Amino acid sequence: MSTGPAQGGREGEGEPPQSGAEEPAGEKPAGETPAAAPPPPPPMAPPRAAAYMAASTLLAMTQGFGMNLVAANIPQLQGPFGATTAEATWLMAAYMAPNASLSLALIKIRNQYGLRPFAELGIAVFLLVSVAHIFITDLHSALVLRFFAGIAAAPLSSLGFLYMLEAFSPARKLTIGISLALTNIGLAAPLTRFVSPALIDLGGVRALLHFELALAMLSFAAIYLLPLTPPPRVKVIEKIDIVSYLFIAVGFGAGAVVLVLGRQYWWLEARWIGELLVVMIGALTIAAVIELNRERPLIDLRWLFSREMLHFAAVLVLFRLMLAEQTAVAGNFFQITGLQNDQLTGLYGMVALATAAGGLLCAAILKPGREPGIHMAALLLIGVGAFLDSRATNLTRPEQMYLSQAMIAAGGSLFLPPAIASGFTLALRKGPQYILSFIVVFLVTQSLGGLAGSALFGSFITLREKFHSNILAEAMTLADPLVSGRVAQLSAAYGHTITDPAVLKAEGVALLGQQVTREANVLAHNDAFLVIALLAVGAATALAIHMLYIRIREAGARSGGPAAVEG
Known part of the structure; x- marks a missing residue:
């Protein structure tokens, strides 16, 4: 499970990803004496560094709110657009279709045409699309705008990273900087679900769109007031x-x-x-x-399919699958028990706090060589949290999942920064031109991997619900006194309005069928929680075996070293 070297320092640790890692340096003419390395830039003043960190947080929230706006409010969007659940879900698909790959192209565009024009144009387009959202009145118009919103939001994720890294010295970019940047990204989903009910109460779906526009305007101002350090422009587009x-x-x-x-x-x-x-x-x-x-390929596929990169990609995919517990399974569980978004704000507030706490802890302890230990702690937190959730019933309420969901959120914040820092180091060892290939791995595993996790576990829950429904239905027969008594109890509520005994009995059977379906859904979600817990435990076991193997190999190398020298 370890994605990087367990011992020793990182090569290229001090390389700032936004200015020196993504652009290959020009080669010196033959015979020319290499110039002395430029002195490191002076550290940024604390107030200015805080401003850049705040700008990074703002950009991440702007991008994350736009991405999670539909996913968090599908039932609320169905009414204004007159859409079914499936039709409203097309809004998510329209957003993700261009967004899934656009960061790949934007890296080269940024390198060739400069960072500031890229930032200014990107945020200006996003602002225009946000303004246009206010005037939509039908689903087809909304689909078109969500498609362009996915395009316009792609630069914001990169800018959120770059603004956070700008605030730190080169030695801290791959530790504190990357931890805080990824924490901002993780905070976007729970905070979107936390604020959405209050906004809808204030002004319906329009309030959500106005809030997105307000974030875009603040981001627009932040980018113009706080310019990023411009990297050297390099002609890289063919x-x-x-x-x-x-x-x-x-x-x-x-x-x-x-x-x-x-x-x-x-x-x-x-x-x-x-x-x-x-x-x-x-x-x-x-x-x-x-x-x-x-x-000179855009993506070095031969390197991407090397053993170390396949290992790295597998770790990130497994991580995204495990985090589907929080982003898809737990949320769906409360929906099938009849709870609405406004009843879940406390849960999502707790998730946001745990995400921030995990990210701050990771920023404090992340150093070269500590990745396996941090990953072990993260996997155990996710595994224990998912196992606690697997014991849910139809009486489980959000307050009873505060602890388990906080553990999973903290584990997610702890897991990703060491993995990305290690992968970035792998790319730097090969050369700056491999950064783009590394970005592809990160992009696919996080954007498409996140969608795959939700789709996989959503489908698993559907299949398991059918299985449990069949099992429960087999035990339901009106010849059973308990079943017939339950049917009579359920139909009694309609006794004053339905006088036909056959219709009244049929109504009771229908209500019992609804309860059976609900129980089957609860059991199916518990199965999904348990599978995720087993995935986390299996990954932790594999990581422990890998760490033990490295220790044994290093011990053997130390014991065999003197003999080899004497020979």
């Missing part, structure tokens, strides 16, 4: 890059739509799901063929 990226964008976009909507329309029922999968596979295959035959 014509074939555009062709390759278009195929990657089509492939990622099709995959995002399938993952968001596959469970709503069911995987084997809608023909267009299969057609989109064919498009995804075809587009990504063509992109891979182009990249494998280039001298």
Whole structure:
């Protein structure tokens, strides 16, 4: 499970990702004496560093609120747009289709045309799209705007990272800086769900859109008041890059739509799901063929499929699957028990606090060589939290999940920063040109991996609910005195309005069927919680075996060293 070296320092630890890691330095002419390395920049004054950290938080919240706006409020959006649940979910798919791959292109655009024009243009476009959202009145218009919102929001995630890293010295960018930046990203989802009910109470869906616009305007001001250090511009875009990226964008976009909507329309029922999968596979295959035959590829696929990068990608995918417990499974559990968003604000407030606490703790303790220990603590927190949730009943309320959900949130904040720092170090060891390939791994595992986690566990819950419903229904027969008594008890509430005994009995049977379905859903969610707990325990066991193997190998190397020298 460890994604980086367990011992020793990091090479390139002091490289600032925003200015020196992403742009390959120009080569010196033959015979020219290399110039002395420039002195490190002076540390930023604390008030100015705090301003950059606040700007990073603001940008992350702006991007995260836009991304989670629909997912957190699908029932509330159905009414104003006159849409079913499946139709409202298309708003999520429209946002994620372009957003899933656009960060890949923006890295090279930023390198070639400069950071400040990139930041100013990106936030200006996002502001315009946010203004346009206020005037939407129907679902089709909303779909178009959500598509452009996904495009416009892509620069904000990069800018949120860069502003946080700007506030720290090079030696702390891959420890404190990256921990706080990733914590901001993790805070966006629970905070969106925390503030949405209050905003809807104030002004309905329009209040959500006005809030998104207000965040965009504040971000616009922050970017103009606090410029980032401009890295040297390098001509890195080739014509074939555009062709390759278009195929990657089509492939990622099709995959995002399938993952968001596959469970709503069911995987084997809608023909267009299969057609989109064919498009995804075809587009990504063509992109891979182009990249494998280039001298300077946009993405180094050979390196991405190396053992160490496959290990790194597997760790991140497993992490995203485990975090689906909080982003998808727990939220759905309370929905099927009949709770609304305004009844869950306390839970999401607790999740936000635990996320912040985990991120601050990680920033305080993260150092080279500590990654396995931090990952072990994170996996144990996630595993114990998911196991506690697996004992839920239909009487479980949010207050009873405060502890377990806080453990999972803190574990998530602890897990990701060491993994990303280690992966970034792997890329730096190969050379600055590999940073873009590393970004692809992070992008796929976090954006598409997050969607895959929700789709996988959502489908698992659906299948397990059918299984438990069949088991429970088999035991339900009106010949059983307990069942017939329950039917009579449930139908008694309608005795004053329904006089026909057969209709009254049928109403009682229907109500009992609803209770059986609810119980089956509870059991299905408990199964999902337990699977996630087992995943975390299995990952922790694999990590412990890996750490033990490294210790044994190092002990053997130390004991064999003197003998080798004497020989």
